[in-house]
Amino acid sequence: MDKQDLEAQIRRVREGDPAGFEAIVRAFEWPLRTWVLSHCPPGGDADDVAQRAFIEAFKRIGEYAAETDFRAWLFAIGRYQLMAEATRLRRTADYHRRYAPIALAEELERRAAAAAAPSDRLDRLRACMGGLNPQAREILGQRYREELPLEEISRRSGRSVGALKKYLFTLRARLHECIARKAATETT
Amino acid sequence: MNRDERFEELWTAFLEGELDAAGFEELDRLLGSDAELLRRAADLYEEHRLLGFTLQSDDAERFVKGTMARALRDREGFVSTVSDSVRQAVPSRPRRIAGYLIVAAAAFLVSLGVQPLLSKPPAPALEPVATLVRAQGARWDRGGDLPEGSRLLQGRLRLLEGAAAIRFDSGAVMLLSGSADLDLEARGRALLRAGKVTVEASEAYGFTVRTPAGEVVDLGTEFAVAVEPTGATEVHVLQGEVSWSGSTSRVLQTGQALRFDSGAAPEGRSVPLTDKGFKELLRTIRPLPAEKSLIAYEGFEYPAGEREPGQASGGTGWKGPWRLRTPEETRNDRDTSTSFIVGAESLSGPWSLPAARGGALHLPAARSFRVRPLAEPIDLGRDAVTYVSFLMRQELVDRDPPFFRLTFRSSEDFPNQVVGFGMPPTRRPSIYRNRDNFNASVSFEPGPLLLWVCKIASRRQGPDEVFLKIYRPDEPLGPLEPAVWTLATGPFLSDARLDLLLLTGTGQGRQWFDELRIGRTWESMTRQD
Numbered sequence: 041m042d043k044q045d046l047e048a049q050i051r052r053v054r055e056g057d058p059a060g061f062e063a064i065v066r067a068f069e070w071p072l073r074t075w076v077l078s079h080c081p082p083g084g085d086a087d088d089v090a091q092r093a094f095i096e097a098f099k100r101i102g103e104y105a106a107e108t109d110f111r112a113w114l115f116a117i118g119r120y121q122l123m124a125e126a127t128r129l130r131r132t133a134d135y136h137r138r139y140a141p142i143a144l145a146e147e148l149e150r151r152a153a154a155a156a157a158p159s160d161r162l163d164r165l166r167a168c169m170g171g172l173n174p175q176a177r178e179i180l181g182q183r184y185r186e187e188l189p190l191e192e193i194s195r196r197s198g199r200s201v202g203a204l205k206k207y208l209f210t211l212r213a214r215l216h217e218c219i220a221r222k223a224a225t226e227t228t
Numbered sequence: 229m230n231r232d233e234r235f236e237e238l239w240t241a242f243l244e245g246e247l248d249a250a251g252f253e254e255l256d257r258l259l260g261s262d263a264e265l266l267r268r269a270a271d272l273y274e275e276h277r278l279l280g281f282t283l284q285s286d287d288a289e290r291f292v293k294g295t296m297a298r299a300l301r302d303r304e305g306f307v308s309t310v311s312d313s314v315r316q317a318v319p320s321r322p323r324r325i326a327g328y329l330i331v332a333a334a335a336f337l338v339s340l341g342v343q344p345l346l347s348k349p350p351a352p353a354l355e356p357v358a359t360l361v362r363a364q365g366a367r368w369d370r371g372g373d374l375p376e377g378s379r380l381l382q383g384r385l386r387l388l389e390g391a392a393a394i395r396f397d398s399g400a401v402m403l404l405s406g407s408a409d410l411d412l413e414a415r416g417r418a419l420l421r422a423g424k425v426t427v428e429a430s431e432a433y434g435f436t437v438r439t440p441a442g443e444v445v446d447l448g449t450e451f452a453v454a455v456e457p458t459g460a461t462e463v464h465v466l467q468g469e470v471s472w473s474g475s476t477s478r479v480l481q482t483g484q485a486l487r488f489d490s491g492a493a494p495e496g497r498s499v500p501l502t503d504k505g506f507k508e509l510l511r512t513i514r515p516l517p518a519e520k521s522l523i524a525y526e527g528f529e530y531p532a533g534e535r536e537p538g539q540a541s542g543g544t545g546w547k548g549p550w551r552l553r554t555p556e557e558t559r560n561d562r563d564t565s566t567s568f569i570v571g572a573e574s575l576s577g578p579w580s581l582p583a584a585r586g587g588a589l590h591l592p593a594a595r596s597f598r599v600r601p602l603a604e605p606i607d608l609g610r611d612a613v614t615y616v617s618f619l620m621r622q623e624l625v626d627r628d629p630p631f632f633r634l635t636f637r638s639s640e641d642f643p644n645q646v647v648g649f650g651m652p653p654t655r656r657p658s659i660y661r662n663r664d665n666f667n668a669s670v671s672f673e674p675g676p677l678l679l680w681v682c683k684i685a686s687r688r689q690g691p692d693e694v695f696l697k698i699y700r701p702d703e704p705l706g707p708l709e710p711a712v713w714t715l716a717t718g719p720f721l722s723d724a725r726l727d728l729l730l731l732t733g734t735g736q737g738r739q740w741f742d743e744l745r746i747g748r749t750w751e752s753m754t755r756q757d
Contacts, residue, residue: 141260144273209236216272216275
C-alpha cells in the first residue's frame, strides 16, 4: 500500500467506513505482529497486544496528523501497548518466579522501549533455516509448528529427551549465530 | 558443570516450561551477572518466538478478521461505557486500555520535552481483588446480575437487593444482604459506606473494614460491621478479636458489640450482640439449583467395552457424539488408538460429590484424541463464569509417563484458540491458553485419583482469568470455591468462542477419566444431588 492509498484509507475510516481500516490492518499486520512478537515478555499474548494496538489506532484515527508517518504512529501505539502488557505481567503474583527471570524481562522491555520499528530478524531467521539439514528442520517443525511434547518428538526421532533438548539448544544457537553473521554482513 | 553448560540446561528448561521457582532465580542470577549473556539470551528469546511464528501456518486472515471484530465490538462497548461513567462504575476494557495508553503517551511526551497535551491525570488500572462466591437474588448497580464466580475489580460495589458472599483474595469471606454499599480497596481491605456485612477471616489475618467512623482490623476472627447512613458504626465480635481505631482505639473480644458515633458515642456504647453467626448466614444464601446451573455432563453411561467414538452420544449438553479429530484438526499428529473404551466401574473418591453414574473413559497407553462439540460454547467475549470438573487417574510407569490434557478449542481456529488444563510428564499441572503454558510450582504423583475443578472467568470488557484446583484424596472440598488455587493464569484479554472439548492422552501409562461436569456455579460441580 503506497502512501497515497494509505491516506485515502485513513480518510475512509474517519468518514465512518470501517472497511478502510481492514485494508490498513491487512497492510501492517505482518510488520507490527512480528515486532510485538519478538519483544513481548514471557507469558504475554503477542497477538492480543498487536490487536489492541490496531484497535487503539482505530479509535484514535482522528488524532493521526494526515500526511505524516502513519507507520511510526502505529508502532508508537504498539509500543505503549507492549509497555502496558509488561506492566500488567509484572503485577502478576510470582511472575518472575514462574514466567520470566527479572533480568530477561527488563532487557526485553528496554529493547521494546528503544526501537519501535520493524526488524529484519525474521527475514534473516528464515534465510538461516534454509541452511539447516532436513532432519533439523523436521525437529524444529515438530517443536514449533506441531507443538508436540518433547516426549513425542523423542519417540519419533529415536533420540532421548535429554539428547533432544541438547540438539534443540544447538539448533537455536546455530540459527542465532547465522542471524548475527547476516546482520553484521548487511550492515558493513 | 561450567557456566555455559548450566545456562544451556536452565535456558532449555525455561523455553520448555519446565523451570521451577529455584531455576528461575538461578537463571536470573546468571543473566544479571553477565551483560553479554543477557543480550544473547534476549536474542535467543526473540528468535524462539519468531521460530513459532514462522513455522506456524499462515493465519494472517484470522488475525485481520479477529482484529476487525474486536475493533467494532469495542467501539460499541465504548459508547455504553461513556454512558455508564457517571456512575463511577469500574473502568471497562477500552477505558483500561486507554488509561494505559494515556500513561505511556504522557511519559513519552514528557521524555521529549513536549508539554503534555493531557490535562487530567490518568486513573491507575484496576485489578481483580475478590470473587463473588455465592449470590441469591442479588442485584448490583455494577452491571445488574453478576454471575457467581465473577472476579471483582477494585472499586465501588453496591448491592441493591438480595444476598451475596464475597471472598477477598486474602482469604476473608464477607457476607452481604439487603442493601450494602462498599468499596473493594485491596485484596485484604474494604470500605463499608453503608449497610451490614459479616466477615469470616480465619484465613486472612489483618483483614480490614474501614467505615466513616473508623477502622476494624481482624485479629483472626469472625465479626460483623454495620454502618448507618449517618456514618455511625456498630462492630460485633462473634469470635476472636478485632482492633477498632476511630476517635479512640481499643481491642474488642468475643461477644462484645459496640456502637461508635463520632458525635454521640466516640468511646463506643454497648449494644446487643447480633444473633446470627457466619455459618448460619451463609446457609441462608442459597445457590442456584444444580439443574439450572449445569451446562453439560458426561458420566460415561455406556456398556463396558470398545466402540467407535461416534457411537458414544450420552450425557447432556452436547451438540453431537464423541468423535476423532478431522484431518484438518489432526495435521501431522495422528491417533495411534482410535477406539472409545469404557471401563465398567465409575471413578469415585472420598469427596462429597454428586453420585457417580455409568462407567469411566479409559485412555489407553497410546496417542489418543477425542473431541466432543458443546451445545453451549464457552464465549470469552461475554461476562460469564464457567466451571469444569472431572475425576482423573493416571497409571504409574517407569518410562514415557502419561500426559493428559483437556482443552476447549474453537472449531473456527482449532490449533490457535485454546483454553485447557493438563498434567504433563513433569507432573506439574498446566493451564494452556493459546500458545502460552502456565505451569504450577507443585507436583502431583501418579496413581491416586484426583479431582480437578477449573474455572474460566470471562468478561466482555475487561480481563479474563483461568484457575485450576486439583484435590488430592485427603484434601476436603469446601462449600465455596477456594481462596488459593493450584494454578491461575493472571488477567488476560480474549474474545475466543470455544465450542469443542478435546481430550488428549499420550504416553505409555493408562489413564481413566470420568464425571465431567461443566456448569455455572461451584455448587453445580460439587454439591451432592
